Amino acid sequence: MTLLEIFSAPIASGAQLFLLIVCILVGLGAGLSAMDFRNTTPPKESKEK
Template identity: 70%
Template sequence: MILLDIFSSPLMSGAQLFLLIVCILIGLGAGLSAMDARSTLDKKKKADH
């Protein structure tokens, strides 16, 4: 519920936007690195065969 408190508080619109952008960037970074790891693993498996 802490995140809900942060996003519902009207005073912190700048901080709220900043946190939202940071969360999105972290999510994208994690997703991209996971996809990258998967593709490299696939390449290694194909090279072994």
């Protein structure tokens, strides 16, 4: 089942909007978590000989 099938399905527009908002919020949350993780972990020191 593709996203196109989900959003073109004949469900109530309120549920369609709710699914769209949930998908956007989950995407933003994942992006913010990744950025926060990248900023809080100390950079690995490269060992040069």
